[in-house]
Amino acid sequence: METPANASQVQPQSPAEGMQTPPVAAAAWRELCTDCGLSRTTDPGRCGRACQFLRPDYPAMERRVHGRARDPGQHPDELHFGVHRRMLQAALRHPRPGAQWTGITTRLGERLLETGTVDAILTVTGAPDDSWHPQPALVTEPALMAECRGMRMGYAPLLALLETARARGYRRLGVIALPCQVYPLRVLEHELGLERLEIIGTPCADNTTTERFHEFLGLLTAEPGQVNYLEFRADYYVELHFQGGGKEEMPFLQLPISQLPSDFWPLTCRTCVDYTNALADLTVGYMAGRGEQWLIVRNQRGERLLELLGDELRCREPRSGGKRRGPVQGFINNTERAAGGMPTRGMPNWLRPIVGRLMPYVGPRGLELARARLEMKAAETLIHLHQVAPRRVKSMVPDHVWQLVAGYQISGITEVHEENRGQDGSGPAA
Ligand SMILES: Cc1cc2nc3c(=O)[nH]c(=O)nc-3n(C[C@H](O)[C@H](O)[C@H](O)COP(=O)(O)OP(=O)(O)OC[C@H]3O[C@@H](n4cnc5c(N)ncnc54)[C@H](O)[C@@H]3O)c2cc1C
Ligand code: SF4
Ligand code: SF4
Numbered sequence: 001m002e003t004p005a006n007a008s009q010v011q012p013q014s015p016a017e018g019m020q021t022p023p024v025a026a027a028a029w030r031e032l033c034t035d036c037g038l039s040r041t042t043d044p045g046r047c048g049r050a051c052q053f054l055r056p057d058y059p060a061m062e063r064r065v066h067g068r069a070r071d072p073g074q075h076p077d078e079l080h081f082g083v084h085r086r087m088l089q090a091a092l093r094h095p096r097p098g099a100q101w102t103g104i105t106t107r108l109g110e111r112l113l114e115t116g117t118v119d120a121i122l123t124v125t126g127a128p129d130d131s132w133h134p135q136p137a138l139v140t141e142p143a144l145m146a147e148c149r150g151m152r153m154g155y156a157p158l159l160a161l162l163e164t165a166r167a168r169g170y171r172r173l174g175v176i177a178l179p180c181q182v183y184p185l186r187v188l189e190h191e192l193g194l195e196r197l198e199i200i201g202t203p204c205a206d207n208t209t210t211e212r213f214h215e216f217l218g219l220l221t222a223e224p225g226q227v228n229y230l231e232f233r234a235d236y237y238v239e240l241h242f243q244g245g246g247k248e249e250m251p252f253l254q255l256p257i258s259q260l261p262s263d264f265w266p267l268t269c270r271t272c273v274d275y276t277n278a279l280a281d282l283t284v285g286y287m288a289g290r291g292e293q294w295l296i297v298r299n300q301r302g303e304r305l306l307e308l309l310g311d312e313l314r315c316r317e318p319r320s321g322g323k324r325r326g327p328v329q330g331f332i333n334n335t336e337r338a339a340g341g342m343p344t345r346g347m348p349n350w351l352r353p354i355v356g357r358l359m360p361y362v363g364p365r366g367l368e369l370a371r372a373r374l375e376m377k378a379a380e381t382l383i384h385l386h387q388v389a390p391r392r393v394k395s396m397v398p399d400h401v402w403q404l405v406a407g408y409q410i411s412g413i414t415e416v417h418e419e420n421r422g423q424d425g426s427g428p429a430a
Contacts, residue, residue: 035157038096059399079403107312119172124158158181274376
């Protein structure tokens, strides 16, 4: 059983002109919940029909948002990445300081405001007492988007500010959000009285509460309080930046994952089914970007968002390298062995730095790495749900997740799927 991450009242920040961070109501308790903010609104009952963790219907939502559901028959990469018109490897020609990558996301928010396309951007900034803690904000001044740059580990009750936006007369909204915030927003989109909604999504995986994230930093470095940037890079290294300008990097294989408690990642994030933010207009990530950013342009609104950046953006075709099958099956075996806890490591300590150095050259790269990550995530979702909440498998797992793991060996999982198919005759063969 899980409690919402930010169950206490979010504290107000001193109001700056052009950025509002009003207090929000306390969260209602929900079993599987990342506190997207809906339970804190005046109509918390909407969670029952809008939540990603209950009975998501991605094909119907894709049809509503993009005009069609993902179609792997015509567009094979849509099985992994969802409906899209094109994907790009991209970077801002002038990367912004403090950004997680080059700052495309923040720049899009700035441009939406500069051009008067929207009245406000709904996003997160750092909490006053802990810059790692995401706090929902409504930004109306383009220059203040800079305050929101960077990735924060944790959950922000973003959607609680939809009512604030309405009360202040913001009818044209830009939203920067994680997949489990975008899903309920899309379900409710037509009830919000908005004239315009532009959604810039980021991919998301392996999130946890900010408190837990601080524990992780404490295992990584002797100076956790000095860390102001962390990223799990696509070349299998973690990069840390410290106040004062220091930097450190370490291979994934040397991370102290096995020292983390088994509930370090909440069940929500271990069983999340939408890594690529399939209902955003434009997804801005990095996993297929080979050291740059990775854009998934999903619809006409996404195309128009990109046009706002003009030649500020340097783009190229995303590329692929290596083969994912072996690493994905290895990950599945490891996850099964851990039986709901942290993945164990079948490798002696002395070998880890060597393998860590080799992985960027021999492991899957670019789009192939992103496909591998999607398949690992799908397997992880099925293994954990099967172990911890088997009754939810049928309602929570969309068909495309089953298709992502078809062909891999996962004990017991195929049987569950076959059983479900037997009951209602639906679903693809795994
Ligand atoms: C928890 C988390 C996990 C992620 N995992 C992946 C991944 O596995 N693969 C991948 O390709 N990309 C992932 N991303 C996205 C990636 O870290 C970058 O945010 C993205 O590539 C945009 O980079 P940028 O330089 O354009 O962002 P910036 O211009 O620096 O802007 C970042 C934006 O993200 C928003 N943001 C930051 N933290 C949060 C949060 N906790 N909740 C809601 N919004 C937030 C900020 O408000 C800001 O608007 C993740 C992001 C988060 C928050
Ligand atoms: S809709 Fe949001 S607040 Fe409601 S249960 Fe789901 S994640 Fe929690
Ligand atoms: S991993 Fe999934 S459930 Fe967790 S915060 Fe990210 S989008 Fe939400």
